[in-house]
Amino acid sequence: MMPLLAQVPKTDLRSGDVPNLDTRFTPKTYTRAEWDQRKEQLKKRILLASGLDPMPKKTPLHAQVFGRIEGNGYTIEKVLLETMPGFFLGGNLYRPSKPNGKVPAIVHPHGHWTYGRLENQPLYSAPTFGINLAKQGIIVFAYDMVGYNDTPQVPHRFTGLAEDLWQFSPLGLQTWNSIRSVDFLESLPDVDPKRIGASGASGGGTQTFLLAAIDERIAASAPVNMVSLIMQGGCTCENAAHLRIDTQNVELAALTAPRPQFLVAATGDWTREVPKVEYPAVKAIYALYGAQDKVENQQFDAPHNYHQGSREAIYTFFNKVFLGKNGPVKEVGVTVPDARDLLVLWDHKMPSHALDFNALFTEWRQMSQQQLLSLDKAAQRTRLLETLEVTLPGKVASEKEGNRTVLSKGSGDRVLVTERSGKAGAKDAVILIHPQGSDAALKDAALQKVAAGAGKVYALDVYQTGANKGEVTKRHGMHTTFNRSDDAWRVQDIVTAVAYAKAQGAQSVKLIGAEQANAWAILAAVAAGDGVTVEAPKLSANAEWGYDEWLSKNCYIPGLQRAGGISTALRLLSAGK
Numbered sequence: 001m002m003p004l005l006a007q008v009p010k011t012d013l014r015s016g017d018v019p020n021l022d023t024r025f026t027p028k029t030y031t032r033a034e035w036d037q038r039k040e041q042l043k044k045r046i047l048l049a050s051g052l053d054p055m056p057k058k059t060p061l062h063a064q065v066f067g068r069i070e071g072n073g074y075t076i077e078k079v080l081l082e083t084m085p086g087f088f089l090g091g092n093l094y095r096p097s098k099p100n101g102k103v104p105a106i107v108h109p110h111g112h113w114t115y116g117r118l119e120n121q122p123l124y125s126a127p128t129f130g131i132n133l134a135k136q137g138i139i140v141f142a143y144d145m146v147g148y149n150d151t152p153q154v155p156h157r158f159t160g161l162a163e164d165l166w167q168f169s170p171l172g173l174q175t176w177n178s179i180r181s182v183d184f185l186e187s188l189p190d191v192d193p194k195r196i197g198a199s200g201a202s203g204g205g206t207q208t209f210l211l212a213a214i215d216e217r218i219a220a221s222a223p224v225n226m227v228s229l230i231m232q233g234g235c236t237c238e239n240a241a242h243l244r245i246d247t248q249n250v251e252l253a254a255l256t257a258p259r260p261q262f263l264v265a266a267t268g269d270w271t272r273e274v275p276k277v278e279y280p281a282v283k284a285i286y287a288l289y290g291a292q293d294k295v296e297n298q299q300f301d302a303p304h305n306y307h308q309g310s311r312e313a314i315y316t317f318f319n320k321v322f323l324g325k326n327g328p329v330k331e332v333g334v335t336v337p338d339a340r341d342l343l344v345l346w347d348h349k350m351p352s353h354a355l356d357f358n359a360l361f362t363e364w365r366q367m368s369q370q371q372l373l374s375l376d377k378a379a380q381r382t383r384l385l386e387t388l389e390v391t392l393p394g395k396v397a398s399e400k401e402g403n404r405t406v407l408s409k410g411s412g413d414r415v416l417v418t419e420r421s422g423k424a425g426a427k428d429a430v431i432l433i434h435p436q437g438s439d440a441a442l443k444d445a446a447l448q449k450v451a452a453g454a455g456k457v458y459a460l461d462v463y464q465t466g467a468n469k470g471e472v473t474k475r476h477g478m479h480t481t482f483n484r485s486d487d488a489w490r491v492q493d494i495v496t497a498v499a500y501a502k503a504q505g506a507q508s509v510k511l512i513g514a515e516q517a518n519a520w521a522i523l524a525a526v527a528a529g530d531g532v533t534v535e536a537p538k539l540s541a542n543a544e545w546g547y548d549e550w551l552s553k554n555c556y557i558p559g560l561q562r563a564g565g566i567s568t569a570l571r572l573l574s575a576g577k
Contacts, residue, residue, distance in 0.1 A: 008399045012470065013412025014463060018483050020476035021239070025229045025248040027281035032288040039255055042247060046214050048386055049243035049481075050175045051167030051364075051562060054371045059085055061184055065093065066348075069337055073097050074134035076127075076337065078344045079141070080150065083180040086355035086363065087173075090150020090344040091143030091181070092117065094130030095190070104195035104322035105139035105185040107211070107218075109178060111202025111306070112235060116148035118339045123305040124201065127336040132311070136329065138318060139191060143181050145203065145237060146173050150344040154357050159236050161552035164480070165561040168364045170237035178211040182218070194219060195322045199314050201225050201264075201306035206238040206249075213255035220260040220321045222314045224306050227253045227263050227278050231270035232481075241480035241558030245389065254282045258291035262317040264310045268303035275299050365561070372564045380564060381526060381572050387563040389484055390492045390527040396500045404438075404467070407500050415493040416461035416468045417500070418442065426455030429506035431497050433517040434459075437466010441514065450512050450535050458501060462493035462520070480558050487520065488557045494524035498532055510535055516554035519545060519566055523555075526569045534573060 019025075030038060047053040060082070067078040077093045096103065110126055113119040117126045130140040147156025147170070158170060178198075186193045197220040200208045205226025212221040226233065227249050233239055244252075253261070263282065265274035279297040286295045298313045308331050315329035340346045355363060372380065393409035400406075407415040418438040422430075430451040434441035438459035441447055451457050461468035464486055476482075484492070494511060501509050511534045513521035525534035544550040545566040551557075555566070 007397045007410060008406050008408040009412055009414060012414040012463070012468065014483075014489055015470055015472045017473050018479075019244070020482055021232050021234060021478060022230070023482070025250070027229065027250050027278075027284075029284065030288065035285060035288050038251075042251060042255055043214055044386065045242060045245070045247070046175075046210055046252070048559065049167070049171065049240045050210075051169060051172035051240075051559075052176060052214075053383070053386075054375075056084055056176065056367060058180070058183065061180060061187070063184055063187070067341070069341060070097070071131065071334075072135075074131050076130070076342065078342070078348070079143075079184070080344050080348070081180060081184055082351070083177050084363075086353055087153060087360055088151065088350065088354055089143055089177045089180065091141055092127075092130065092342050094134040094140040094142070096134050096137050096139070099139075099190045100137060102192035103137055103139055103190060104197065104318065105141065105188070105191045106133065106197045106199055106318065107178060107181045107185065108140050108142040109174070109198075109200040109204035109207040109211075110142065110145060110148075111200060111204040112145075115339070116144055117142040118149060118342055120336045123303065123307050125336065127342065128331070128334055129306070129311050131334045131336075132315060132331050133318070135332065136315060136319060137323060139185065139188070141181055141185055143177065146170050146177070151177075153354060153360060157236050158357075161556060162548035163361070164241050164558040165548055165551055165556070166361070166365055166368060167240070167559045167562040168361055169240040170235075171240040171243070174207055174237050175210055175214075178207055179215055182211075182215060186217070193217070197221060197318055197322065199224065199318075201310070202304060203233065203235055203238055206233045209249070209253040209256065212259070212261070213252055218256075218259070220318065221256055222262040222264065222317055223253060224264040224310055224314070225266050225269055225271050225304055227265075227274065227282065228270040229278055229281075230273065236478075239478045239481040241485075242389070244482050245484065250278050250281045254285035257282075257286045258289035258294055260294045260317075260321045261296075262314065263295070263297045264313055265297065265299040266303060266305055267299060267301045271299070368562045372568065377572065377575055380568055384523075384563045384568060384572070385527055387559040388488060388491055388523060388527055388557060390488065390495050390524070392495055392528055393499045396496055396503065398500065404461075407496055409492075409496045409499070413463070413489070413493065413496070414468065415496050416466070417497060418459040420457040420459070422451075422454045422457050426453070427505065427507040428454050429456040429458060429501040429504075429509045430454040431494065431501065431509060431511050432457065432459045433462060433494060433511065433521055434514045435465060435517050437461040437468065439466060444514055447512050447514055454510070456501065456504070456506060458497055460493065460497055463489040465490070485556050485558060487555050490520045491523045491527065491557070494520060495528050498524070498528040502531070507531065508533070519551075519555040522566055522569045522573065523557075526572050
């Protein structure tokens with residue numbers, strides 16, 4: 001028998017006050033070896049949450065560059081890129097009039113200002129930023145968030161259970177557009193591909209540090225007013241399922257280390273503590289590389305912004321790291337063109353093959369299915385397990401409570417188990433899972449028939465079922481950005497019970513589910529590894545498992561369909577995992 005351990009929580013902490021957008025996070029400390037491992041995990045997490053694992057195929061951009069405006073020392077052009085077939089990104093390209101050979105370039109994602117990249121007011125002006133850097137000898141590509149200005153094919157804020165299952169999100173589309181924007185800059189003959197940077201504020205700040213984290217081509221970055229431990233970004237373009245499970249923006253920004261990075265903060269928003277809290281935490285990661293001098297910070301006594309002072313700090317930063325110029329760089333006054341002269345689609349038609357939202361979502365699903373087929377069995381299993389975020393624990397704590405045993409793998413979880421002895425001397429175990437809990441499982445004649453003859457029978461109350469059902473603290477709208485879904489926890493609870501059964505001496509474990517618990521059991525069997533089988537109906541008898549609507553109601557795990565769904569799990573089981 002497993003020893004009785006003391007760390008089983010008295011209540012299931014997964015139902016309590018769990019992390020959300022406004023949680024005050026505490027930075028962790030790492031050794032270099034720990035951070036190197038953590039870094040790879042977090043980069044993988046960003047790609048997973050963005051739906052970019054595997055990456056979509058990079059198809060021709062078919063860049064349209066036109067409508068040149070000639071200024072004093074700079075030019076502005078309209079740009080339309082086809083970042084994936086039928087999906088278009090609009091922006092403006094700011095260039096020095098007479099570039100001196102190959103010059104640095106910066107991608108400039110905007111924040112949630114009303115007019116996006118066209119905004120021109122004291123707290124934010126993308127055209128002023130672009131023109132000034134172009135006059136300084138640096139190219140700038142300012143491009144739209146999805147749903148803004150010349151990128152209208154999908155709304156800016158969209159979400160849905162089906163979209164979550166396929167990891168189709170504003171975050172993913174914007175991050176992909178940012179990657180393709182770097183591709184565009186690399187394609188320009190006057191851009192030095194080794195000196196490409198990124199800078200944006202607010203939501204553009206989130207996009208800046210996410211892009212820098214996953215794309216090593218970003219040689220230097222400057223996220224403005226977004227790296228915070230007290231607010232993680234309030235829009236669906238900054239939050240997708242999985243993104244910040246067990247992490248936060250400070251760690252995500254620190255992924256850029258040891259490349260140069262400049263953090264701008266303001267006293268009037270959620271970056272008010274950056275000089276004393278967030279900046280030292282990021283700098284500590286840089287210090288692991290001996291690169292603490294590569295990260296800088298400046299805070300302004302101002303509301304949320306990318307105002308002149310912030311822009312001047314960024315000019316100074318990029319002039320130093322890309323042009324080798326020291327000393328402050330001041331902003332010069334400029335004449336900002338009329339918005340109509342910057343809009344791509346003002347006098348230009350969207351290509352006729354541009355897709356609407358539904359068609360684009362369909363294309364995304366088809367791409368996902370094609371990518372899955374290109375992976376071998378081992379890669380398919382890895383991809384599925386990364387999505388489930390389920391692990392077979394090495395140790396399971398257990399305590400007796402009345403006629404039940406309570407298990408915990410140490411995640412604030414409580415799994416209730418009702419144990420029944422079976423055939424004497426048998427070394428196999430059966431785990432029964434019913435959506436209504438253990439009592440329902442033990443009364444289910446069909447389950448009992450399959451369980452007959454086993455050496456040990458365990459009936460489970462997994463998360464929020466049966467006797468494990470209880471009050472849940474009100475959830476934030478972006479709950480799965482920071483936490484696993486309820487059904488993902490149910491799959492984990494089954495795997496935790498498998499570990500417990502094996503520790504008690506079971507040499508083989510069979511999972512038997514009823515109703516939607518069949519789906520949980522199938523996924524758990526893949527995650528639990530060798531010696532675990534599942535008694536499940538054939539896929540043909542449960543065709544609904546392949547439908548988004550059924551999964552949304554019965555087995556909602558973000559990314560599940562993108563990773564192949566229940567059908568892939570069954571194929572892996574039939575092929576011996």
